[in-house]
Amino acid sequence: MATPCFLLHTLKGSPQNLTVDLCRGLDAAEAVHLNLSDVLDQYKALKGSNLSLDSYFCLSGKLSWIGIRDPSLYNEASTGGCMAVSLPGGFRQVKAEEYMELIDQCKPEFFVGPNYDLPHSASAKRTRKCVDSCIQWHRDGLKAFPSLRESMFAAVQGISSSRDRIRCAREAVDLDPFGFYVGGQGLDESLEQRQQDLIELKKILPKEKPRLVVGIGAPDEVLYSIRDGIDVFVSTYPNDCADLGIALCFSLVPTPPTTDANSTSSNTLNLRDQEYELDTRPLVEACGCYTCQHHTRAYIHHLLNTHEMLAGILLILHNCRHYAEFFRSIRYHLDHRSFQSFMDRFLASYHSVS
Amino acid sequence: MTEGPPLKYELHGQWGKARAGRITLPHGSFDTPVFMPVGTQGTIKGLTSQQVEELGCGIILGNTYHLGHRPGPDTLKKLGGLHKLMNWNRNILTDSGGFQMVSLLKLANITEEGVKFISPHDGTEMMLTPEYSMQLQNVIGADIMMALDDVVSTVTTGPRVEEAMHRTLRWIDRCIDAHQRPREQNLYAIVQGGLDTTLRYQCLDGLIKRDLPGYAIGGLSGGESKDDFWRVVSLCTDRLPENKPRYLMGVGFPVDLVVCVALGVDQFDCVYPSRTARFGTALVRTGVLHLKAAQYECDYRPIEEDCGCMVCKNYTRAYLHALARKEQLGGQLLTYHNIAYQMRLMKDLRNAILDGSFPHFVQNFMQLQYPDGKYDGWVVDALASVGIHLKPPTKKDETDKMDE
Numbered sequence: 001m002a003t004p005c006f007l008l009h010t011l012k013g014s015p016q017n018l019t020v021d022l023c024r025g026l027d028a029a030e031a032v033h034l035n036l037s038d039v040l041d042q043y044k045a046l047k048g049s050n051l052s053l054d055s056y057f058c059l060s061g062k063l064s065w066i067g068i069r070d071p072s073l074y075n076e077a078s079t080g081g082c083m084a085v086s087l088p089g090g091f092r093q094v095k096a097e098e099y100m101e102l103i104d105q106c107k108p109e110f111f112v113g114p115n116y117d118l119p120h121s122a123s124a125k126r127t128r129k130c131v132d133s134c135i136q137w138h139r140d141g142l143k144a145f146p147s148l149r150e151s152m153f154a155a156v157q158g159i160s161s162s163r164d165r166i167r168c169a170r171e172a173v174d175l176d177p178f179g180f181y182v183g184g185q186g187l188d189e190s191l192e193q194r195q196q197d198l199i200e201l202k203k204i205l206p207k208e209k210p211r212l213v214v215g216i217g218a219p220d221e222v223l224y225s226i227r228d229g230i231d232v233f234v235s236t237y238p239n240d241c242a243d244l245g246i247a248l249c250f251s252l253v254p255t256p257p258t259t260d261a262n263s264t265s266s267n268t269l270n271l272r273d274q275e276y277e278l279d280t281r282p283l284v285e286a287c288g289c290y291t292c293q294h295h296t297r298a299y300i301h302h303l304l305n306t307h308e309m310l311a312g313i314l315l316i317l318h319n320c321r322h323y324a325e326f327f328r329s330i331r332y333h334l335d336h337r338s339f340q341s342f343m344d345r346f347l348a349s350y351h352s353v354s
Numbered sequence: 355m356t357e358g359p360p361l362k363y364e365l366h367g368q369w370g371k372a373r374a375g376r377i378t379l380p381h382g383s384f385d386t387p388v389f390m391p392v393g394t395q396g397t398i399k400g401l402t403s404q405q406v407e408e409l410g411c412g413i414i415l416g417n418t419y420h421l422g423h424r425p426g427p428d429t430l431k432k433l434g435g436l437h438k439l440m441n442w443n444r445n446i447l448t449d450s451g452g453f454q455m456v457s458l459l460k461l462a463n464i465t466e467e468g469v470k471f472i473s474p475h476d477g478t479e480m481m482l483t484p485e486y487s488m489q490l491q492n493v494i495g496a497d498i499m500m501a502l503d504d505v506v507s508t509v510t511t512g513p514r515v516e517e518a519m520h521r522t523l524r525w526i527d528r529c530i531d532a533h534q535r536p537r538e539q540n541l542y543a544i545v546q547g548g549l550d551t552t553l554r555y556q557c558l559d560g561l562i563k564r565d566l567p568g569y570a571i572g573g574l575s576g577g578e579s580k581d582d583f584w585r586v587v588s589l590c591t592d593r594l595p596e597n598k599p600r601y602l603m604g605v606g607f608p609v610d611l612v613v614c615v616a617l618g619v620d621q622f623d624c625v626y627p628s629r630t631a632r633f634g635t636a637l638v639r640t641g642v643l644h645l646k647a648a649q650y651e652c653d654y655r656p657i658e659e660d661c662g663c664m665v666c667k668n669y670t671r672a673y674l675h676a677l678a679r680k681e682q683l684g685g686q687l688l689t690y691h692n693i694a695y696q697m698r699l700m701k702d703l704r705n706a707i708l709d710g711s712f713p714h715f716v717q718n719f720m721q722l723q724y725p726d727g728k729y730d731g732w733v734v735d736a737l738a739s740v741g742i743h744l745k746p747p748t749k750k751d752e753t754d755k756m757d758e
Contacts, residue, residue, distance in 0.1 A: 012681050013673070019686055020668045021405070045672040048652045058668045088680070277425070278432050294403065294441050298433055299396075302425050306395040309682060313402065 003210055003231040004334070005327050006217075007033035007065055008320060009072065009239050013042065013057035016239050017313045020058040025290055026317065028324030031063035031109070033234045035070045036099070037085050039106060040092065046106065053106055063109040069117050069214050072236045074187060078116035096137035100145050108151070112181045112212075113138045115155035119187035122160045131158040135171045142175060152177040153212050159184030159197055169204040179210035182230065186215020191224065198228035205229075219250055219326060220350055223343045226330060238319035242312055245272045245304045247283045248322040252329045254342075254349040266353050269297065271315075276301040289321035359567040360497070361540045363599050369712035370740040371591060371618035374704040377599055379497040380538060381437065381445040384412025386599065386620040387703055389611065389696040390447060391628060395420050396440050398693070399628055400686035403442050408664075409690070410697050413445035413497070415623050418490050419454035423475060427493045435495030447623070448496040449603075450487045452505055464504060466521065484528040492534045500570060501529040503544040508578035515548035522546045523560040530564065542601060544572035545590055549582045558593045569594050570601040571619070580732035584613060588739060591618030608637060608699060612719055613736045615703050627696050631688035634678035637695040640722045643671070645688070650675040663694035713742045720744050
């Protein structure tokens with residue numbers, strides 16, 4: 001899995017609206033994020049099947065990552081004793097040992113260590129308790145299942161208190177996991193607070209191990225976070241846009257913004273808009289996704305107008321592809337040491353039309 | 355290119371009244387008997403055009419009433435028709451718009467001129483005439499168009515039924531006159547006449563005289579008893595010309611499909627497989643699986659072992675159970691399977707007609723659908739009328755518990 005990258009968001013274990021044949025066509029995205037709540041809800045069936053996650057959920061060979069925090073909703077129901085996981089019948093209190101046992105059974109390629117998130121605004125007392133739990137659960141968890149260390153992204157919590165943050169980070173580093181989950185972000189912190197946090201963590205977390213974040217997905221925020229040391233993103237950004245009838249089209253080869261009032265560049269297309277009624281162009285010229293290869297803006301506009309399911313399917317196919325291409329551009333520029341200038345040009349163009 | 359409408363029907367084989375054939379239309383050929391999935395508003399709900407192609411569908415339905423509203427005739431004209439809008443390069447059949455009028459609208463008032471109704475979209479009074487229906491369908495550009503008929507519910511009795519039959523004959527002439535693209539689009543007539551044999555014969559003779567490229571049997575599957583239903587289908591297929599396709603509108607359930615193929619029908623459409631999928635129901639040879647039910651939570655078999663569709667090759671019933679209860683993806687997957695099921699059923703019927711095993715196939719099919727041997731009376735009668743006799747259950751059938 002090349003980084004920086006994003007993980008496909010799943011519902012009940014499958015990439016949203018994507019049947020396995022459609023999923024296969026999305027080869028630009030290599031990995032999926034499975035919600036603990038979805039895995040837990042189907043745990044009995046999953047265990048009894050003796051199938052791998054890939055076979056059971058029909059992930060068409062994509063790598064799977066089990067995460068505790070659902071990127072589409074954040075709940076503060078966890079306390080120091082357990083992780084509160086949202087199931088159809090209500091919250092279930094999941095102990096750390098139970099969680100590690102589930103991971104051991106399911107064998108995802110990667111997973112986050114047992115933890116729960118608190119935002120930047122959380123009180124000092126709650127934050128300290130959260131970090132204490134995080135550290136204890138990780139220690140106990142790896143004692144019981146030492147081999148899981150190699151696929152674990154150890155969680156770092158305590159975002160609201162520098163001392164607890166550092167303490168948690170140091171503990172996580174000592175465990176020698178595969179990577180790190182930078183917890184507590186993508187909630188109520190400001191961009192400045194987020195950057196400050198990452199600068200602090202950069203001093204502690206080893207450079208060669210990947211860092212993952214949840215809840216950050218907009219292209220500009222992704223760039224800032226990559227600049228500050230994040231490698232893997234879990235968010236619902238392309239999906240949320242699709243749900244709203246919006247196609248991503250920000251330029252991946254950004255040119256300097258023009259002052260030309262007739263400039264037609266934009267970051268997104270709101271396909272419910274009447275202006276697309278007769279527009280027979282694809283969403284994005286030269287985009288290799290199924291939607292752009294086969295269909296027009298006019299058709300998607302019609303599907304949205306008539307509340308047809310296919311609209312969402314076609315938009316997700318496009319948005320995930322476009323988003324994946326965005327990350328591919330980032331990787332290219334990082335490899336060619338042109339990331340800073342790419343970021344500057346991209347943000348200038350992106351913000352000029354927002 | 356020969357003169358005449360752009361439809362070729364080839365009869366490849368028969369068993370009794372059942373026919374196996376091939377229809378060639380401007381957007382390609384497909385075998386018959388054929389099931390035509392319904393893509394009401396320019397999409398088969400939840401499937402991409404490529405998936406519909408992969409399922410082997412050679413023709414789908416579009417709905418004139420809905421498409422006439424959205425995107426509407428002006429937009430469709432500018433975009434070059436429904437094929438272009440959808441990027442569906444195989445065949446399309448559109449209905450006349452009449453059925454929705456009568457079934458959806460509270461204030462539909464049928465006169466000689468046409469169907470007068472209050473548009474539910476903006477409250478204005480509108481008129482669907484044979485001419486306007488042809489105009490809309492010409493713009494949509496389907497390969498088969500349906501004539502506007504005076505549809506009467508089968509539970510209606512009395513002079514209204516006769517009035518509707520005669521009006522249907524007058525309207526077919528207006529449809530033929532108004533049809534602007536007879537070399538590119540085929541106009542099918544619809545046989546009416548309720549449950550009255552005489553009226554049906556009159557209508558049949560009148561329509562056959564007009565020499566349309568194909569005929570639909572209309573006015574059924576709306577509340578009549580199954581006994582009446584099959585008899586009307588049968589008398590129509592007896593009378594309709596052999597060298598033209600027969601289309602039974604709105605049918606349907608797998609048992610009905612099998613019986614009506616035996617009675618001589620070539621084309622079918624129904625929302626049932628796609629609609630029932632969205633409620634979590636999968637079609638199987640023994641009937642249906644209500645996948646939301648708890649019994650499937652740990653059932654790791656595919657929906658059907660020998661189905662071979664993308665869903666059955668990849669997904670377990672257990673996972674479909676979880677998806678069916680909550681996620682749109684469940685509906686998509688079950689729709690895919692259910693259409694695959696219908697396509698495979700049609701193919702099996704066709705092969706059985708061609709290799710002579712048709713009665714055997716029908717008998718086995720019915721045994722699977724009615725494992726206790728308690729066949730519905732109408733099914734027994736209808737099949738007996740074409741020389742297929744259903745077996746009573748053997749001792750083996752009684753003790754052989756199907757664990758579906």
